[in-house]
Amino acid sequence: MGCMLIDPSQKYQPYIPLQFDGRKWPTRTFQKAPIWLSTDLRDGNQALANPMTADQKLTFFRLLVKCGFKEIEVAYPAASDTDFNFVRYLIEHNEIPDDVWIQVLTPAREDLIRRTFESIVGAKRVIIHMYNATCALFRSVVFRNSKEQTIDLAASHTKIVRDLSDQYAASYGTLFRYEYSPETFSQTEVDFSVAICEAVKAVWGKAGPGDNRIIFNLPATVEVAPPNHYADQIEYFCTHVSEREHIVVSLHPHNDRGTGIAAAELAVLGGADRIEGCLFGNGERTGNVDIVNLALNLYTQGISPDLDFSDLQGIIDIVTQCNDIPVHPRHPYAGELVFTAFSGSHQDAIKKGFEEQNQRHARNSANGEPQMWSMPYLPIDPADLGCTYEAVIRVNSQSGKGGIAYLVKQHLDLDLPRKMQITFYQVIQAIADREAREMTVEDITTAFRSTYHFGGPKYEGRLALKSFNITTEPSTDPVDEEEIRDEHRHFDGTIKVDGVLRVVRGDGNGPISALLDALRVHLDVNLTLREYSEHTIGDGQNARAASYIELVAATDNVKEARGTSQSWWGVGVDSDITASGLRAVLSAVNSAIGDRVLPELKLNVGFNSTTGQADIADAIVNSLGLQLPRRFQASFFQVVQRATFDSSGQISHDSLTQLFKETYGYEVPHRSRFELLSFNLEKLTEAGRRRISVELLIDGEVQQVTGEGNGPLSAVLAALHSQIKGTLSIREYSEHSIGEGAEVTAVSFVELVYEVEGRSKKATAWGIGHDSDITASGLKAVLRAASSIDVIGGTV
Numbered sequence: 001m002g003c004m005l006i007d008p009s010q011k012y013q014p015y016i017p018l019q020f021d022g023r024k025w026p027t028r029t030f031q032k033a034p035i036w037l038s039t040d041l042r043d044g045n046q047a048l049a050n051p052m053t054a055d056q057k058l059t060f061f062r063l064l065v066k067c068g069f070k071e072i073e074v075a076y077p078a079a080s081d082t083d084f085n086f087v088r089y090l091i092e093h094n095e096i097p098d099d100v101w102i103q104v105l106t107p108a109r110e111d112l113i114r115r116t117f118e119s120i121v122g123a124k125r126v127i128i129h130m131y132n133a134t135c136a137l138f139r140s141v142v143f144r145n146s147k148e149q150t151i152d153l154a155a156s157h158t159k160i161v162r163d164l165s166d167q168y169a170a171s172y173g174t175l176f177r178y179e180y181s182p183e184t185f186s187q188t189e190v191d192f193s194v195a196i197c198e199a200v201k202a203v204w205g206k207a208g209p210g211d212n213r214i215i216f217n218l219p220a221t222v223e224v225a226p227p228n229h230y231a232d233q234i235e236y237f238c239t240h241v242s243e244r245e246h247i248v249v250s251l252h253p254h255n256d257r258g259t260g261i262a263a264a265e266l267a268v269l270g271g272a273d274r275i276e277g278c279l280f281g282n283g284e285r286t287g288n289v290d291i292v293n294l295a296l297n298l299y300t301q302g303i304s305p306d307l308d309f310s311d312l313q314g315i316i317d318i319v320t321q322c323n324d325i326p327v328h329p330r331h332p333y334a335g336e337l338v339f340t341a342f343s344g345s346h347q348d349a350i351k352k353g354f355e356e357q358n359q360r361h362a363r364n365s366a367n368g369e370p371q372m373w374s375m376p377y378l379p380i381d382p383a384d385l386g387c388t389y390e391a392v393i394r395v396n397s398q399s400g401k402g403g404i405a406y407l408v409k410q411h412l413d414l415d416l417p418r419k420m421q422i423t424f425y426q427v428i429q430a431i432a433d434r435e436a437r438e439m440t441v442e443d444i445t446t447a448f449r450s451t452y453h454f455g456g457p458k459y460e461g462r463l464a465l466k467s468f469n470i471t472t473e474p475s476t477d478p479v480d481e482e483e484i485r486d487e488h489r490h491f492d493g494t495i496k497v498d499g500v501l502r503v504v505r506g507d508g509n510g511p512i513s514a515l516l517d518a519l520r521v522h523l524d525v526n527l528t529l530r531e532y533s534e535h536t537i538g539d540g541q542n543a544r545a546a547s548y549i550e551l552v553a554a555t556d557n558v559k560e561a562r563g564t565s566q567s568w569w570g571v572g573v574d575s576d577i578t579a580s581g582l583r584a585v586l587s588a589v590n591s592a593i594g595d596r597v598l599p600e601l602k603l604n605v606g607f608n609s610t611t612g613q614a615d616i617a618d619a620i621v622n623s624l625g626l627q628l629p630r631r632f633q634a635s636f637f638q639v640v641q642r643a644t645f646d647s648s649g650q651i652s653h654d655s656l657t658q659l660f661k662e663t664y665g666y667e668v669p670h671r672s673r674f675e676l677l678s679f680n681l682e683k684l685t686e687a688g689r690r691r692i693s694v695e696l697l698i699d700g701e702v703q704q705v706t707g708e709g710n711g712p713l714s715a716v717l718a719a720l721h722s723q724i725k726g727t728l729s730i731r732e733y734s735e736h737s738i739g740e741g742a743e744v745t746a747v748s749f750v751e752l753v754y755e756v757e758g759r760s761k762k763a764t765a766w767g768i769g770h771d772s773d774i775t776a777s778g779l780k781a782v783l784r785a786a787s788s789i790d791v792i793g794g795t796v
């Protein structure tokens with residue numbers, strides 16, 4: 001536990017403002033990027049608990065080159081063999097592009113200066129950077145030097161640097177520049193800083209224009225005053241040093257007060273030309289000034305920083321891997337949360353911002369104008385830095401409808417109507433609150449799909465549209481001769497209801513009201529439309545329609561129905577606009593019915609039948625997969641009508657299926673007169689004549705019969721003829737397969753005609769056979785049909 005003083009003035013001194021009346025920096029603006037120097041491999045590296053390995057330094061160096069740095073402080077070569085050898089490696093392996101200056105740091109100590117020069121043998125362009133601390137505290141405590149001795153230390157060692165650089169230039173053709181840092185500049189009396197730099201410049205004696213400029217690097221070694229003070233100090237230095245045009249004034253801010261960025265920016269306005277810093281602000285204590293931050297601040301002012309941070313995440317990955325220090329999630333531009341909005345009002349504003357900006361940019365593009373970035377809460381386009389917009393909006397319990405709708409639009413292409421946004425927001429809110437965690441995009445899209453039964457069979461609700469046909473008829477309502485007669489729509493479709501396909505029909509003024517009518521008539525679901533909207537997704541051949549529907553409970557009073565507070569939203573997407581609307585209806589209906597038990601679907605085949613033989617056939621296709629031949633349909637329809645005579649022609653779907661099975665002995669235990677036990681077919685002629693030997697159960701007794709015919713069916717009829725009076729003949733035969741792959745089986749339909757001499761009336765009957773073997777299925781169908789006819793037994 002610490003002990004903060006009640007009166008900290010008893011411990012800490014305030015900075016002494018500079019008496020500097022003519023300052024210009026407060027009214028200046030940024031005009032161009034400064035010269036950047038990356039000191040990641042020196043000042044950044046020296047501050048790491050585990051300094052970088054040679055491999056890491058090389059990776060980092062290549063990254064800096066790729067980002068566009070032209071001046072890179074690569075090492076403090078005298079500090080360690082690792083640093084020394086690294087410089088050697090860069091030079092000997094031609095890693096340094098011709099337009100890049102490497103910089104090496106040395107203290108004002110001859111042995112270390114000599115060692116530093118040894119490290120750069122053979123390099124093309126080198127900035128020798130020498131430093132000594134100049135402020136009163138360091139003069140007295142660290143060096144125990146007077147002001148004069150301090151100047152002498154700097155000047156005498158500059159002389160050594162000068163002599164060595166002349167020698168090395170002559171021997172190796174190296175281009176040298178000289179950088180001198182009065183370390184602790186920001187704590188040094190500014191006139192003394194000017195004086196020591198003048199002395200250094202004089203000894204260097206080679207300061208000139210362009211690349212011959214001497215670099216005076218004025219560090220805020222420790223940041224101890226507000227940024228305006230640093231700006232004052234820099235402007236004072238710039239305006240009081242001689243031959244300003246022969247000097248590059250460089251900044252080297254640290255961030256002890258958290259104002260390193262501000263200090264650097266104001267000091268640039270104060271006249272500085274160059275900034276030394278590190279990527280993401282690594283460095284001693286609170287770090288060096290962050291060059292990424294500074295560069296992107298300029299960029300968002302419309303000024304090119306001359307550095308490329310387009311792949312910011314790639315840069316973060318390398319830097320964090322080399323430094324082993326993470327980038328804070330809230331770090332300007334680079335943190336993983338900085339392009340993220342959790343809160344509802346931010347998300348809403350960003351969503352509206354994107355919508356408005358898209359339209360504005362379309363207009364700008366048409367008029368040949370620049371497409372300016374202007375976005376609530378986002379000072380920079382994340383896409384410029386290689387970030388996708390996906391991360392912009394993230395959802396938790398603090399989020400609102402706008403953000404959620406934005407994500408639905410981004411990921412599902414659905415632009416929800418405002419009221420639907422509110423409804424879905426409540427769904428997500430409830431989940432986020434219940435689970436007390438951030439909702440991922442996956443959570444949101446999954447919740448959307450399951451709430452609205454949207455997106456394929458996995459999310460299908462209790463009701464799903466399978467097929468439909470809309471027919472149009474002129475309305476029967478009387479109209480004036482002049483008036484155009486309204487059209488009337490008839491919906492005729494198949495809907496899967498709780499897993500069973502059902503044919504439903506309804507009428508209305510449009511497809512949606514016709515479907516709602518069908519649902520009312522057949523399923524007792526009585527809903528009415530309150531709101532409908534649609535938009536297209538995509539264009540050209542791939543265009544699809546998205547429809548949104550709000551349904552409310554239907555009452556006799558339409559006004560009352562529309563005013564009710566409870567409603568259900570639905571969404572449908574289809575390449576056909578009508579189908580998308582109908583799907584949206586069923587999506588909403590699924591929510592409305594919940595798990596309510598739906599009435600059993602009744603088919604009406606009575607006197608006022610609303611169901612025809614084709615509907616009955618559809619029902620059998622849906623329930624049993626059997627495609628009845630047309631004449632079989634007619635026959636079964638009569639069976640149904642007879643069976644429902646007592647119930648006024650009404651029959652439920654399930655009863656209909658049961659009736660079919662029992663009538664034709666299909667898939668139910670059924671005792672028929674002729675049962676196939678086994679058979680053997682013999683080919684008599686190449687033309688196809690067959691002899692069949694069949695083991696039959698006839699009226700419960702096993703009998704062996706044989707017959708010949710042109711195929712198995714005629715042969716089995718011949719065999720039967722040995723057991724009955726009269727003649728059986730096949731009037732119609734068809735077959736189809738059921739199932740797929742290894743599960744496939746055959747189903748055969750046979751209609752037999754039975755004639756007995758002396759009887760005028762012929763008898764007919766249908767039989768169905770089902771077997772994995774197609775011949776067996778045909779034989780079974782024949783025997784089943786024969787069993788249904790009251791054939792006269794006994795051998796003729």
Ligand SMILES: CC(=O)SCCNC(=O)CCNC(=O)[C@H](O)C(C)(C)COP(=O)(O)OP(=O)(O)OC[C@H]1O[C@@H](n2cnc3c(N)ncnc32)[C@H](O)[C@@H]1OP(=O)(O)O
Nearest residue numbers: 043046076078079080107108109131132133142143183221
């Ligand atoms: C603000 C900055 O970041 S400056 C750069 C700091 N970076 C580093 O220090 C990393 C590399 N440094 C090192 O590896 C070592 O300090 C070395 C190799 C340079 C020197 O090591 P040593 O000789 O053991 O000295 P040490 O590290 O104790 O340095 C202190 C001595 O250097 C002197 N010194 C410190 N800075 C300077 C300077 N800029 N110029 C000349 N002498 C200096 C001190 O006065 C002290 O001298 P003393 O021993 O006579 O009292």
Ligand SMILES: CC(C)C(=O)C(=O)O
Nearest residue numbers: 131181183219221252
């Ligand atoms: C050597 C100097 C420039 C330095 O690193 C500092 O003052 O922080």
